[in-house]
Amino acid sequence: MMVMCGSSFFVGNVKGEEGLKSNSVVKGSVKNRIDEVYNKIDFGKGAVLSKEVFAKAYHGFLNLKDANKLSDEQSILSVCDFSLSANTKRLWVIDLDKNKVIFHSLVAHGQGTGEEFAVNFSNRENSHQSSYGFYVTEGTYNGDNGYSLKLHGMDKGYNDNAYSRAIVMHGADYVCDSYIKSNQRLGRSWGCPAVPRALAKPIIDKIKDKTCLFIYYPNKNYFASSVWLNKLPKISEQDLIKEKYEQQLAKEKLAMATKPAATVAAPAQTPAQPKEEAPALPEYQGVKLAIGGR
Numbered sequence: 560m561m562v563m564c565g566s567s568f569f570v571g572n573v574k575g576e577e578g579l580k581s582n583s584v585v586k587g588s589v590k591n592r593i594d595e596v597y598n599k600i601d602f603g604k605g606a607v608l609s610k611e612v613f614a615k616a617y618h619g620f621l622n623l624k625d626a627n628k629l630s631d632e633q634s635i636l637s638v639c640d641f642s643l644s645a646n647t648k649r650l651w652v653i654d655l656d657k658n659k660v661i662f663h664s665l666v667a668h669g670q671g672t673g674e675e676f677a678v679n680f681s682n683r684e685n686s687h688q689s690s691y692g693f694y695v696t697e698g699t700y701n702g703d704n705g706y707s708l709k710l711h712g713m714d715k716g717y718n719d720n721a722y723s724r725a726i727v728m729h730g731a732d733y734v735c736d737s738y739i740k741s742n743q744r745l746g747r748s749w750g751c752p753a754v755p756r757a758l759a760k761p762i763i764d765k766i767k768d769k770t771c772l773f774i775y776y777p778n779k780n781y782f783a784s785s786v787w788l789n790k791l792p793k794i795s796e797q798d799l800i801k802e803k804y805e806q807q808l809a810k811e812k813l814a815m816a817t818k819p820a821a822t823v824a825a826p827a828q829t830p831a832q833p834k835e836e837a838p839a840l841p842e843y844q845g846v847k848l849a850i851g852g853r
Contacts, residue, residue: 588794593617600653605663608651612640616773619693619785620655621792623713623771628695635770639666639752641677641691642777645745650754652766662762667734669750675743677776682712682720687749690718690726693787694772699763704729704753708763710772714785718774726750728772730759 593614602608616638623629634655643649645668652662668677671688681688692714699708707729712718718726731753732738733746746753752774754762766772782788 582791585791585794589618589621589792590614592794596655596658599658601659602651603660603663605660606648608638608653608660609640612638612642612775615775615782615788616771618792619773619787620771622787622790623693623695625793628713628769629771630769633770635766637766637770637772639772639774641668641672641689641774645675645677645747646739650752652762661765662758664754664758664762665734665736665745667731667745667748667751667753670747671750672747675745680717680776680778681750682717684720684724689750689752689774690721691774691776691778691781692718692785694718694721694774696728696766696768696770696772699767702727702729704731704751705756706730706760706763708767713787714781717781717785724750726752728752728754728759728763728766730754730756732756 596617597610597613600608600613616636620629620636635652636655637650637652640649640651645665648663648665650662650664650666651660652664653659654661669687669689671681671686672679677689679688680691682690690712692712694710694712697709697711699706701707704727707727709727710721712721712726729751731746731748734753734755738746752772
């Protein structure tokens with residue numbers, strides 16, 4: 560038998576297909592999931608990745624996951640924020656299963672992209688410029704730059720020539736604090752996201768084999784055209800039900816808080832009656848409790 564749990568609206572809305580799967584509800588659920596994941600991340604003692612940048616990176620990560628582009632064995636998200644100075648640590652490697660940053664590192668951009676700050680980007684061969692967007696990591700090899708990681712660009716017109724351009728992650732001696740002190744800026748690559756030589760192998764071994772790398776730069780045209788940023792990730796029905804349940808509880812709490820108290824004069828010499836407490840609202844404990852059943 561169906562049992563109502565605290566809110567008379569609930570079962571009807573659960574059964575309403577449009578109510579569950581409207582864009583506004585899905586967008587709200589995606590935003591809430593991003594907020595929840597971001598707030599759990601342990602950034603340690605290093606700089607905190609911008610929430611705005613993480614939101615875009617995680618949104619694309621979810622869509623790449625839905626498209627079966629990423630490994631099911633681990634949930635690793637790597638983010639390069641190329642809006643920041645090259646003299647700062649602007650690469651974050653995040654273990655989403657453990658809610659923890661496992662590497663926070665310097666990372667170089669291309670010679671043609673700029674000096675201390677990245678300015679120019681390209682998808683062209685021999686441009687020596689970096690390419691922003693989403694990448695899926697592949698296997699490793701030993702080349703001219705030592706241990707290196709192959710990358711597949713997933714954004715058509717922005718980075719999809721990365722593989723043919725040999726844009727890879729590798730270690731470099733010019734990616735270090737001493738180089739910055741001597742040259743007032745970090746060294747630059749030929750377009751590759753190069754990392755410190757000592758960190759190359761541990762980082763590459765952690766993110767290889769179909770994990771997500773997002774190179775961020777605030778370009779409005781890219782934001783408007785990237786399929787990974789503009790498609791709504793799939794949200795399970797359980798997540799949507801939970802979202803609607805919590806929204807209704809919040810409305811009920813607000814209504815109870817703002818409801819004016821009844822003002823009835825007590826009869827003369829009548830002892831004061833104890834104040835009746837408002838009934839407690841139920842806490843969400845999963846779909847079964849919310850819609851009833853055992």
